[in-house]
Amino acid sequence: MKYWLMKSEPDVFSFDDLKKRPKKTEPWNGVRNYQARNFMRDEMKIGDQILFYHSSCDIPGVAGIAKVSSQTYPDITQFEATSEYFDPKATKENPRWFLIDVTFMKDLKSFVSLEEIKKHKNLSEMRLLQRGNRLSILPVTREEFEYILKLGT
DNA sequence: GCCAACGTTGGC
DNA sequence: GCCAACGTTGGC
Numbered sequence: 782m783k784y785w786l787m788k789s790e791p792d793v794f795s796f797d798d799l800k801k802r803p804k805k806t807e808p809w810n811g812v813r814n815y816q817a818r819n820f821m822r823d824e825m826k827i828g829d830q831i832l833f834y835h836s837s838c839d840i841p842g843v844a845g846i847a848k849v850s851s852q853t854y855p856d857i858t859q860f861e862a863t864s865e866y867f868d869p870k871a872t873k874e875n876p877r878w879f880l881i882d883v884t885f886m887k888d889l890k891s892f893v894s895l896e897e898i899k900k901h902k903n904l905s906e907m908r909l910l911q912r913g914n915r916l917s918i919l920p921v922t923r924e925e926f927e928y929i930l931k932l933g934t
Numbered sequence: 935g936c937c938a939a940c941g942t943t944g945g946c
Numbered sequence: 947g948c949c950a951a952c953g954t955t956g957g958c
Contacts, residue, residue, distance in 0.1 A: 788956090814941075814954095837956055895957080913939040915955045 783829045784926040785820070786909055787847070787883065788836040788917045796833045796844035796885075805885035810856045811866045812880065817918040822853045822879040824920075831883060832921060832929060834909070842894035843929055851882035889933030903928050 787809070789795065799807055812818055831847040855876035858866035871877040898904050908919045921929075 790956095816941090841957070913955095915940070917955085 783824065784921040784923055785825065785829060786832040786834050786919045786921050788834045790837045791835040792838065795835065799847060799883065800885045806850055806882050809880045809883050810858045812917060813866065813878065814917065817916055818879055820918045821881050825849050825881050827852060830886065830926060832926065840894050842892055843933065844892055845888050846886045847883050848886045849881050850884035853879045853881055856880045891933055893929050893933045897932060
């Protein structure tokens with residue numbers, strides 16, 4: 782099993798929004814970055830655990846725990862001409878963008894802010910903290926995942 | 935709103 | 947295939 786951190790802007794789609802979805806599940810559509818796509822297409826498997834991270838907001842940080850709940854499949858928004866995620870170069874025979882479904886797994890007792898994460902030496906190697914890392918999906922080690930889980934408990 | 939970092943695009 | 951220009955991300 783692998784561990785991941787997935788960023789979402791809470792104004793657009795927050796951890797609470799995920800909990801309110803039917804089956805507490807959301808297809809992670811709209812990713813248009815190849816590295817992030819490759820993670821979803823090639824590496825993320827059902828049952829992998831996810832730190833659900835709020836970005837571009839007043840207090841960035843990990844809001845809760847989710848999990849991967851589907852195998853990879855094409856992001857349908859790439860075919861929809863009216864979608865903001867429409868990609869004219871993608872075809873159904875040859876889709877360009879893939880995703881997985883994300884499902885709510887559990888709440889944290891307390892939000893683990895980016896500020897808090899930065900205080901802990903054990904987390905200093907996290908890709909999240911490395912310079913210029915703007916990827917919306919990042920791998921996390923088991924140790925980092927468990928450490929953050931503990932901070933939030 | 936600023937700006938560093940970096941991905942993408944397109945002309946050559 | 948290079949690289950300048952441009953766009954986006956995201957913390958501050």
